[in-house]
Each structure stands twice: as C-alpha cells, then as structure tokens.
Amino acid sequence: MFQDIIKILSSSEMVSYILEGFLHSILVTIFAALLGLFLGFVVAVVKIAPNNNKWMKVPKIVCDFYTTIFRGTPVALQLFIMVFAVFAIPGFKPYAAIITFGINSGAYVSESIRAGIMSVDQGQMEAGRAMGLTWLQTMIRIILPQAIKNIIPAIGNEMIALLKETSIIGWVGSTPGSLTFDLNAAASTIYRTIPNYLASGILVGCCYLLVVYAMVFFIKYIEKRLKRNER
Amino acid sequence: MSVNEMQNPLLQVKNLHKSFGKLDVLKGVNSDIYKGDVVAVIGPSGCGKSTFLRCLNFLEMPSAGEILFNDQLIYKNERVYLKRQMKELLALKKEQKFDEAAQAQYNEINERYTSLRKDEKALEKELLKGINTHRQKIGMVFQQFNLFPHLTVLKNITLAPVKLKKMTEEQANEKAMELLKKIGLEDKANVYPATLSGGQKQRIAIVRALAMEPEVMLFDEPTSALDPEMVGEVLKVMTELAKEGMTMIVVTHEMGFAKEVANRVIFMNDGVIKEENNPKDFFANPKDERLKDFLSKVL
Ligand SMILES: Nc1ncnc2c1ncn2[C@@H]1O[C@H](COP(=O)(O)OP(=O)(O)OP(=O)(O)O)[C@@H](O)[C@H]1O
Ligand SMILES: [Mg+2]
Numbered sequence: 001m002f003q004d005i006i007k008i009l010s011s012s013e014m015v016s017y018i019l020e021g022f023l024h025s026i027l028v029t030i031f032a033a034l035l036g037l038f039l040g041f042v043v044a045v046v047k048i049a050p051n052n053n054k055w056m057k058v059p060k061i062v063c064d065f066y067t068t069i070f071r072g073t074p075v076a077l078q079l080f081i082m083v084f085a086v087f088a089i090p091g092f093k094p095y096a097a098i099i100t101f102g103i104n105s106g107a108y109v110s111e112s113i114r115a116g117i118m119s120v121d122q123g124q125m126e127a128g129r130a131m132g133l134t135w136l137q138t139m140i141r142i143i144l145p146q147a148i149k150n151i152i153p154a155i156g157n158e159m160i161a162l163l164k165e166t167s168i169i170g171w172v173g174s175t176p177g178s179l180t181f182d183l184n185a186a187a188s189t190i191y192r193t194i195p196n197y198l199a200s201g202i203l204v205g206c207c208y209l210l211v212v213y214a215m216v217f218f219i220k221y222i223e224k225r226l227k228r229n230e231r
Numbered sequence: 232m233s234v235n236e237m238q239n240p241l242l243q244v245k246n247l248h249k250s251f252g253k254l255d256v257l258k259g260v261n262s263d264i265y266k267g268d269v270v271a272v273i274g275p276s277g278c279g280k281s282t283f284l285r286c287l288n289f290l291e292m293p294s295a296g297e298i299l300f301n302d303q304l305i306y307k308n309e310r311v312y313l314k315r316q317m318k319e320l321l322a323l324k325k326e327q328k329f330d331e332a333a334q335a336q337y338n339e340i341n342e343r344y345t346s347l348r349k350d351e352k353a354l355e356k357e358l359l360k361g362i363n364t365h366r367q368k369i370g371m372v373f374q375q376f377n378l379f380p381h382l383t384v385l386k387n388i389t390l391a392p393v394k395l396k397k398m399t400e401e402q403a404n405e406k407a408m409e410l411l412k413k414i415g416l417e418d419k420a421n422v423y424p425a426t427l428s429g430g431q432k433q434r435i436a437i438v439r440a441l442a443m444e445p446e447v448m449l450f451d452e453p454t455s456a457l458d459p460e461m462v463g464e465v466l467k468v469m470t471e472l473a474k475e476g477m478t479m480i481v482v483t484h485e486m487g488f489a490k491e492v493a494n495r496v497i498f499m500n501d502g503v504i505k506e507e508n509n510p511k512d513f514f515a516n517p518k519d520e521r522l523k524d525f526l527s528k529v530l
Binding site for chain 1: 371373394439443
C-alpha cells in the first residue's frame with residue numbers, strides 16, 4: 001500500500017488531481033457556507049420575530065416549510081432534484097450543487113441560530129423594549145451579541161459537516177476542470193490508474209482532516225475572542 | 232386636597248382589564264397617578280401587580296379599559312364589553328328567548344360597537360406606532376436587574392439615549408458619569424456587570440432607566456432578588472429619587488419603604504385595587520379583610 005501512496009505522490013498528474021480536488025472542495029464549501037449562513041440568519045430572525053406582526057405571517061410559514069423540507073429529506077436527493085430538474089441548465093451543474101448545499105446547510109444553521117437566540121434570557125429583550133428600543137434594535141444590539149457565543153460552536157459543527165457533505169457533489173457527474181471535481185472525485189479518478197482504494201482514500205482523507213483541523217482551530221480562536229470581553 | 236391633586240394626573244388608568252387566555256388577571260383597575268406621586272403597590276403573589284405595571288408601558292397589551300398619559304388618550308378598548316353583551320344576547324336565541332326587545336337591544340349595541348371599533352382600531356394603530364416613544368418616557372426597573380452582560384456599565388447606561396438620538400455620545404457619557412457619581416459607583420463605569428454585587432447591579436439598572444430622563448419610573452420588586460444586606464443601598468437610591476420629585480410606582484414587599492417614602496399605598500387583590508390610602512392610615516386602619524390578613528403576615 002505504501003508503494004501505491006508513493007506512486008501517487010510521485011506522479012505529477014495524480015498530485016495535480018488531488019490539489020485540484022482539494023481546492024474545489026474548499027471553494028464549494030466556502031460558497032455553500034456563505035449562502036447557508038445568510039439564509040440561516042434571515043430564517044432564524046423571521047422565525048423568532050413576534051407573532052403579532054401580520055407582515056411576518058407569510059414569511060414565517062415559508063420559513064417553517066423550508067426547514068421542514070430541507071432537514072427532512074436526504075441531501076443527495078435534494079442534489080439530484082436541483083441539478084437535474086430545477087436547474088437543468090447546461091453548464092450550471094456546479095452552481096446548482098453549491099446552491100443545494102447552501103440551502104440545505106441554511107436550514108440547519110437557522111435552527112442553531114434560533115436556539116442560540118432563545119437561550120438568551122427573556123429579560124434582556126424586555127429591558128431593551130422597556131427603554132424604547134425597537135425589536136430590531138434590541139435584537140441587533142443586545143440579543144445577538146449575547147447569542148453569538150452559543151451560536152458559534154454549533155455553526156462550527158455545521159460547517160465541518162458541510163465540508164464532508166460536499167463530497168457527494170461528484171455523484172451528479174464530474175470531470176477534471178469543473179468545480180464538481182472535488183477531493184472525492186480525485187480519489188475515484190486516481191483509482192482508475194492506480195487501483196488501490198486504500199492508498200487514494202488515505203491521501204484524500206488526510207486532506208479532509210487537514211481542512212477540518214484548520215476549521216476547528218479557527219472556531220476555537222473565535223470562541224476565545226468572544227469570551228474575552230466578558231469581564 | 233393636596234397641591235398635587237389640583238393639577239391633572241400624569242397617568243390615568245380606567246377600568247383596566249388584562250386576561251391571559253381564559254385567566255382574568257386584571258379585572259378593572261382604576262388609578263390616577265399625579266406628578267411627584269410615590270405609589271407603593273402591595274398585594275399577595277399572583278394578584279397581578281407585575282401585570283399592572285407592564286400594562287402601563289405596554290410590555291403587556293391590556294385587554295380592555297383606558298389609559299391616559301399627560302391627558303392624552305393612548306389606549307382605549309371598550310368594544311370588548313359590547314362584544315360580550317352581544318354574545319350574551321345571542322345566547323338567548325338558543326333558549327328561544329330572543330324576542331323583539333332583545334333584537335332591538337342587540338341592534339343598538341351593535342351600532343355602538345361598529346362606531347367604536349373604527350375609532351379604537353385607529354387608536355391602536357396610533358399606539359403601536361408611538362409605543363417606543365411612549366416607553367422612552369417611562370423607566371422600568373426589574374426584579375432581575377436585566378443589565379446587559381456584554382456591555383460595560385457605562386455602555387449599559389448610554390446605549391438607549393444614544394441609539395434613540397436623545398443625546399450625543401458625549402452628552403450621554405457625561406450624564407451617565409454624573410448619575411454614577413450620585414450613587415457612588417463612578418469607578419465602576421468601565422467594568423462588566425458580572426463583576427458587580429446584586430445591590431450595585433440594581434442601582435445601575437435604576438441609573439440606566441434614569442438616563443432616558445423618564446417622566447415616571449416603574450419598579451417591579453426591585454429588592455426581591457437581593458441579599459438582605461444589599462436591600463438598604465437600593466432603597467436609599469429610590470428614596471433620594473423620590474425626594475427629587477420623581478413620579479414612581481413601586482411594587483414592593485418592603486413595608487418600611489411603603490410607610491416612610493410613599494405618599495400613597497395601594498393594596499391589590501383579585502385583579503382589582505382593594506384599598507388605597509395615605510401610608511399612615513393605610514397601615515393604622517386597614518379596612519379590607521384581606522388586607523388586614525395580609526398585613527398581619529408581612530408586618
Ligand atoms: N405572560 C403570561 N402568560 C400567562 N399567564 C401569565 C403571564 N404573566 C402573568 N401571568 C399570570 O397572571 C397572574 C398574575 O401575575 P403577576 O406576575 O402580575 O402577579 P404578581 O402580583 O406580580 O405576583 P408576584 O408577587 O409573584 O410577582 C399569575 O397567575 C400569572 O401566572
Ligand atoms: Mg410580580
């Protein structure tokens with residue numbers, strides 16, 4: 001097996017596959033994460049807005065529907081439907097996939113953010129409102145800064161899960177040069193030349209581990225910074 | 232008649248009702264609060280004291296009644312009574328007793344209801360629009376302090392005045408320092424609330440409300456969450472405030488404060504004001520049976 005690993009690493013073609021996959025995995029994750037964070041944030045705020053506001057009724061129903069559907073069905077199924085039905089536009093495949101991962105992730109992120117906001121003592125909102133701040137002002141200046149400490153670890157988890165979730169992007173077909181050619185696709189491509197799953201698997205697995213390790217480090221750093229202005 | 236009563240009340244509460252679903256908490260509270268009044272509100276747990284206070288700044292929306300602030304009608308809902316009357320009349324139909332007289336009565340009420348509804352709905356809209364401006368004139372101090380833990384003491388105090396454009400940042404800082412000095416906590420301006428004792432927290436919560444320069448202050452059991460040795464320092468700040476002429480409504484279990492600082496004491500029970508008097512007569516000659524019983528337990 002070691003021989004096979006050496007063989008892969010000493011072939012510039014194989015190494016370029018891995019590097020390309022590495023880059024694409026990260027890019028897909030970043031774009032999906034940005035979309036997911038944005039969606040998750042908006043959906044969480046809509047869900048948490050007071051019930052007596054009539055303008056919020058329809059958005060609330062839409063958001064509930066959204067989280068139910070996207071958390072309730074497998075992401076692979078969502079991917080196929082989005083790529084081959086909803087966005088069946090030539091050349092749009094990788095973007096459709098990123099959108100799918102983003103929307104899927106947003107559903108989970110919104111629940112993390114919602115839980116974080118709910119964990120802030122209700123008295124904080126009352127204190128803000130009692131002074132004459134609007135709901136949104138109180139939310140932004142008082143609730144969210146406190147909620148973020150509870151939200152960050154959960155979101156970090158979700159981002160790590162998202163990175164690994166993107167490994168199914170190749171299921172809709174991938175060719176080198178396209179964003180759909182991720183680490184997982186690189187492993188399958190290498191297997192065709194050097195038929196040892198374990199060798200390419202270990203190499204690609206190490207790449208994933210490396211990214212996850214960097215993410216964990218980054219999350220810890222943010223958590224620490226947030227804790228600093230506590231007292 | 233005292234000097235106070237010759238002018239119009241700052242706050243008029245008429246027949247105020249509040250229900251939570253089927254639970255009727257306030258069942259017709261009437262009270263006029265004059266400028267400079269210090270009103271102590273006492274009563275058994277669960278009788279609706281907090282709910283009463285929270286209706287005044289609309290943290291809870293009342294179910295019926297009328298509230299005037301500075302002679303301006305800000306809340307009014309009478310149509311719920313009419314609605315109930317109409318329902319009762321309609322119930323007669325089932326018993327086959329819905330005669331012509333009932334029909335006539337029903338029509339009359341319905342007409343009044345329809346005309347009221349329009350005005351009251353418009354007023355409600357007005358209230359929702361102006362609710363934040365209204366709240367700026369009413370300071371509130373909570374049992375649990377509710378300081379913002381992620382902000383320094385100074386920021387806790389200046390956040391609202393600056394955000395709501397009542398003052399510039401410099402003005403707000405100056406005002407905050409002045410207030411902090413008054414309660415002897417100016418050295419705490421730049422620390423976070425977590426490092427403070429309960430008494431210090433509550434004094435800062437009072438200052439935070441004062442920074443908005445409110446016309447009336449509501450206190451909901453401000454000393455109930457404190458260790459006994461810290462109650463005094465908070466009551467002292469409140470006493471000072473009363474002396475300066477601040478209008479205050481204070482829900483409290485501190486009978487000493489009610490006796491010595493308040494100029495009116497209110498006993499609430501079963502969602503209504505059962506008795507109200509000046510502190511001397513209130514404690515010396517209670518009339519209501521439940522109040523006598525209550526006082527015998529807390530004094
Ligand atoms: N948001 C709410 N939803 C439902 N019921 C409520 C709500 N707030 C208060 N209540 C109920 O209304 C009643 C009166 O509550 P309130 O807090 O006004 O009493 P209180 O006189 O302040 O009592 P305490 O001395 O314990 O503070 C209680 O039975 C309480 O359970
Ligand atoms: Mg209470």
